[in-house]
Amino acid sequence: MPYLHAPEELGDLVGDGPSYRVDQLREWLYRTPVLNAEDMTNLPAEMRHALASRLWPFDVEVEQSADEGTTRKWLFRAPDGAAIEAVLMGYPRRATLCISSQAGCALGCTFCATGQFGFERHLEPGEIVAQVAYAQAFLRQIGMPGVPDHLTNVVFMGMGEPLANFDRVREALRRMIEVMGISARSITVSTVGMVPGIRRLADEPWPVYLAISLHAADDELRTSLVPINKRYPIAELERAAWEYFEKKGRRLSIEWTMMDGVNDTLDQADKLAAIAKRLRAHVNLIALNPTPLSREKAPSQLQIRQFADALERRGVNATVRDTRGRDIDAACGQLRVLSGNSRKSM
Ligand code: SAH
Ligand code: SF4
Secondary structure: OHHHOOOOOOHHHHOOOOOHHHHHHHHHHHHOOOOOHHHOOOOOHHHHHHHHOOOOOOEEEEEEEEOOOOEEEEEEEOOOOOEEEEEEEEOOOOEEEEOOOEEEOOOOOOOOHHHHHOEEEEOOHHHHHHHHHHHHHHHHHOOOOOOOOOOOEEEEOOOOOHHHOHHHHHHHHHHHHHHOOOOHHHEEEEEOOOHHHHHHHHHOOOOOEEEEEOOOOOHHHHHHHOHHHHOOOHHHHHHHHHHHHHHHOOOOEEEEEEOOOOOOOHHHHHHHHHHHHHHOOEEEEEEOOOOOOOOOOOOOHHHHHHHHHHHHHOOOOEEEOOOOOHHHOOOOOHHHHHHHHHHHOO
């Protein structure tokens, strides 16, 4: 499975062939990815056949499409059974891929399907990068109506906490940026607030965007939704985020999953506005996608709009994010929960 090798260590896969085969293979894997090894037209037939059944480090278990073909969700399954979920959202001038960094997540945020499922394992760098290569190949070879034929953005907002899998995510970023040629400025790492990971990411050379999943603006409420807040409370998270901003000069974003009667109050808007202003951050509001196990509910669109207006009045830029793929549960680990259930009942 070539994506599980470092891009610099493909020699073994080429065997006795001439050395330029390594470069050709690397091109196919990272610069012009293809869905099938048979499409690697300048490689000899036996090499293509040998790669054909093991090009991807996972099987495509479920592929779903929504929003008139402009949202696509994949549930990939690794040979050991680990679930890997990615969602591609196409727009007239953008194609954003949401990728997973872990199978499951150990951090147990109350409203998150991935968190409710628990932790399975870390994803390897090659498993993270292969999600990107797969979507890139899909856009190039199959495409979406009216959408660019290549990725313009990659966000670590699928399953898992990327900064709890730091070394592997770091290596995945290196391969994406330095080998695939994806601009660091088109990549966003989303974190629930792993303070040491934020500091380590700040020390890396790449100016990737950082999104902080805040969801609550005081420690009491935040700890009740996001248990890791007990270890890294808001003040500490704010300090690390500010250091990141100062080192990278990249505007921070604050993610705020809207929950009815929980974090949509004026009191929270006040406190959130103060934090966002100190961090000069942009706030993204997203309606909760209710999970089978969550107590929380989504507010109405009107309530969300009012919360956004309250932030704007306090001098904060806020965007209400669209909820792509609702009908296929394309948010946040939901597919695996459904698929996990259906497997159990089989
Ligand atoms: N672990 C990282 C990245 C993955 S979660 C993090 O927490 O940031 C990506 C985003 O989806 C986070 O902002 C998370 O809070 C949000 N999210 C999780 N469950 C959700 C749900 N049920 N509805 C809407 N957003 C959700
Ligand atoms: Fe993990 Fe992020 Fe879900 Fe929290 S929101 S449980 S950190 S994936």
